[in-house]
Amino acid sequence: MNLPRLVRTSSFRLTLLYAGLTGLSFLLLFAVIFWSTTEFMQKQIDTTIKAEIKEIRNGAADDSLQSLRRVVQASTEQSPGFFYLLQDRAGNVLAGNLPKLEPIVDVREWTGANRLPEFQNIDIRGLGLDAGEGGYLFVGMNAHQVQEMRESVARSFLWGFGAAMLLALLGGAAMSLSVLRRIEGVSQTSRDIVGGDLQRRIPLNGSGDEFDHLAGSLNAMLDRIQVLMDGLRQVSTDIAHDLRTPLTRLRQRLELAQERPTDAQALHATLGASLSGIDAILQTFSALLRIAQVESGAxxxxxxxxxxxxxxxxxxxxxxxxxxxxxxxxxxxxxxxxxxxxxxxxxxxxxxxxxxxxxxxxxxxxxxxxxxxxxxxxxxxxxxxxxxxxxxxxxxxxxxxxxxxxxxxxxxxxxxxxxxxxxxxxxxxxxxxxxxxxxxxxxxxxxxxxxx
Incomplete structure (x- = not known):
C-alpha cells in the first residue's frame, strides 16, 4: 500500500489535525510552566537579595556612605555568593566586587549576551536602590540556576514535543492503514461481485465496530439482492416452462386449422379455443405484473x-x-x-x-x-x-x-x-x-x- 494514498486518507488528515492541536496544547503548557518556574525562582532570588540588603542596613551604624561602606566591604569578603556595589554621587566605587554601574533604582539582570564585560561567564540578578547622600547601592546574586532551569524546561519540552508528534504520526499511519485495509476488503468484495461472484461477502473482524456494522448491513443487502436475482432467474425459467406448453398447443391448433379443410363451425370452435389460450397467457402476465406492483410498495x-x-x-x-x-x-x-x-x-x-x-x-x-x-x-x-x-x-x-x-x-x-x-x-x-x-x-x- 503506497505512502501517498496513506497520507491522503481522511483518518490520517484527522490525525494530523489532532497532532496539531496536541502540539498547540504542548506549546501552551510549556509557556505556562516556563513562565511560572522562572517567576518562582526569580522571586526567590529577589527575596534573598532584599533580606541581604536589610542585613546591610541593620549592620550600618547610620545611613551615611561611610557606615554602609564598612558593612558592604565586610559582606563582600564574607559572602562570596553575592555581588555588591556601593558608589558615591560622582560614580566612584566605594566598596563591593562590581564595576561602576548606572545608578538605576530597580531590579536589574545581566544574562546571556547581555552579561557584564567583567563577568562574561556569570548571570547576575539584583536590586539597586538609593544609599543616601546621593550614593547608590546594588546587591545581586548568581542567577545561573534560573538559566539552567529555563534550558532544562526547554529541552524537556523539545523532547516531549518530538516524541508526541512522532507517536501521533505513527498512530495516525497505523490507524489509516487499518482503515485502508478494511476499505480495501469492501472494494475487493465489490470487484469480485461485479466480476460475477455473487457469493462473496464483506469479511467481518468480530470487533463490533462501525465497520462491522456497515459490513453487516451491506452483506444483508447483498443477500437480499442475491435472493432477488435468484428469484428473477427462477421466474424467467418458470415463465419459459409454463408458457411453452400453452403456446405450443396454440400453434398446433392453428396449424391444424390451417392444414385441414374445415367448415365454419369447426373454425369458429378452433378460434374460440385459441382465444381462451391467449386469454390464459395474458392472465398469467397480468398476475406477474400485479405481483411486481404489489411487491414494489406503490x-x-x-x-x-x-x-x-x-x-x-x-x-x-x-x-x-x-x-x-x-x-x-x-x-x-x-x-x-x-x-x-x-x-x-x-x-x-x-x-x-x-x-x-x-x-x-x-x-x-x-x-x-x-x-x-x-x-x-x-x-x-x-x-x-x-x-x-x-x-x-x-x-x-x-x-x-x-x-x-x-x-x-x-x-x-x-x-x-x-x-x-x-x-x-x-x-x-x-x-x-x-x-x-x-x-x-x-x-x-x-x-x-x-x-x-
Whole structure:
C-alpha cells in the first residue's frame, strides 16, 4: 500500500489535525510552566537579595556612605555568593566586587549576551536602590540556576514535543492503514461481485465496530439482492416452462386449422379455443405484473380504512355457489366491526385467493372455515380446510411464482395465487403462517389493527 494514498486518507488528515492541536496544547503548557518556574525562582532570588540588603542596613551604624561602606566591604569578603556595589554621587566605587554601574533604582539582570564585560561567564540578578547622600547601592546574586532551569524546561519540552508528534504520526499511519485495509476488503468484495461472484461477502473482524456494522448491513443487502436475482432467474425459467406448453398447443391448433379443410363451425370452435389460450397467457402476465406492483410498495399510498368484517362476508357470499356446486361446506365465524388500514381491492384479492384455493384443491364434501377475530397483534383471519393439505417441506416453496403441487400441470391454474396472496400480506405488514390443520391446511393472516 503506497505512502501517498496513506497520507491522503481522511483518518490520517484527522490525525494530523489532532497532532496539531496536541502540539498547540504542548506549546501552551510549556509557556505556562516556563513562565511560572522562572517567576518562582526569580522571586526567590529577589527575596534573598532584599533580606541581604536589610542585613546591610541593620549592620550600618547610620545611613551615611561611610557606615554602609564598612558593612558592604565586610559582606563582600564574607559572602562570596553575592555581588555588591556601593558608589558615591560622582560614580566612584566605594566598596563591593562590581564595576561602576548606572545608578538605576530597580531590579536589574545581566544574562546571556547581555552579561557584564567583567563577568562574561556569570548571570547576575539584583536590586539597586538609593544609599543616601546621593550614593547608590546594588546587591545581586548568581542567577545561573534560573538559566539552567529555563534550558532544562526547554529541552524537556523539545523532547516531549518530538516524541508526541512522532507517536501521533505513527498512530495516525497505523490507524489509516487499518482503515485502508478494511476499505480495501469492501472494494475487493465489490470487484469480485461485479466480476460475477455473487457469493462473496464483506469479511467481518468480530470487533463490533462501525465497520462491522456497515459490513453487516451491506452483506444483508447483498443477500437480499442475491435472493432477488435468484428469484428473477427462477421466474424467467418458470415463465419459459409454463408458457411453452400453452403456446405450443396454440400453434398446433392453428396449424391444424390451417392444414385441414374445415367448415365454419369447426373454425369458429378452433378460434374460440385459441382465444381462451391467449386469454390464459395474458392472465398469467397480468398476475406477474400485479405481483411486481404489489411487491414494489406503490399501492401503500392508497391505503384507507377498511371494514374487514363486511369484506369477508362479501367474499363468503360470492363463493358460496362454488362451494354448493362441489357439495362443500363454507363455515363463517367473522367477528363484527373488524377494521384495518389497507387497500380494499388487494385485501379482497388476498382472501378471495385463499378461499378459492381451498375450494379448488379440496374434494367433495370438504369443510372450509373462514374465521376472523381481534387479537393482541391486530386482526387475525384464518382459512382452514380438511383437504389434502400441503407437505411441510413445500409450504415455503409454494409461495414462489409458478410453483404448484401438481407437477404435471393437469389442473387449472398458473401457480401464482399464493404468491400474490403472500405479496399482499407483506405489503400490509401482516404476519403470514401456514400450518397443518390435521387434516388439511390452515393459513392465518394477522393484519395490524387500526389505531384508535
Amino acid at each position: 399501492r401503500k399510498a392508497s391505503f384507507t380504512h377498511v371494514d374487514l368484517s363486511e369484506l369477508l362476508h362479501t367474499i363468503a357470499e360470492v363463493y358460496q355457489p362454488a362451494f354448493e356446486e362441489k357439495s362443500q361446506t363454507l363455515l363463517e365465524q367473522i367477528a363484527p366491526d373488524l377494521a384495518v388500514t389497507g387497500d380494499r381491492e388487494l385485501l379482497t384479492q388476498l382472501f378471495a385467493n385463499l378461499v378459492e384455493n381451498a375450494t379448488r384443491h379440496c374434494p367433495a364434501d370438504a369443510r372450509v372455515a373462514l374465521i376472523a377475530a381481534s387479537s393482541a397483534a391486530g386482526v387475525s383471519v384464518a382459512v382452514s380446510d380438511n383437504g389434502p393439505g400441503i407437505p411441510a417441506h413445500m409450504r415455503e416453496k409454494v409461495l414462489q411464482r409458478f410453483v404448484r403441487l401438481d407437477a404435471s400441470r393437469s389442473t387449472p391454474g398458473n401457480g401464482l395465487g399464493l404468491s400474490m396472496a403472500a405479496a399482499i400480506a407483506s405489503l400490509h405488514e401482516a404476519d403470514w403462517q401456514m400450518t397443518d390443520n390435521a387434516p388439511g391446511l390452515r393459513i392465518s393472516v394477522t393484519i395490524p389493527a387500526v389505531n384508535k
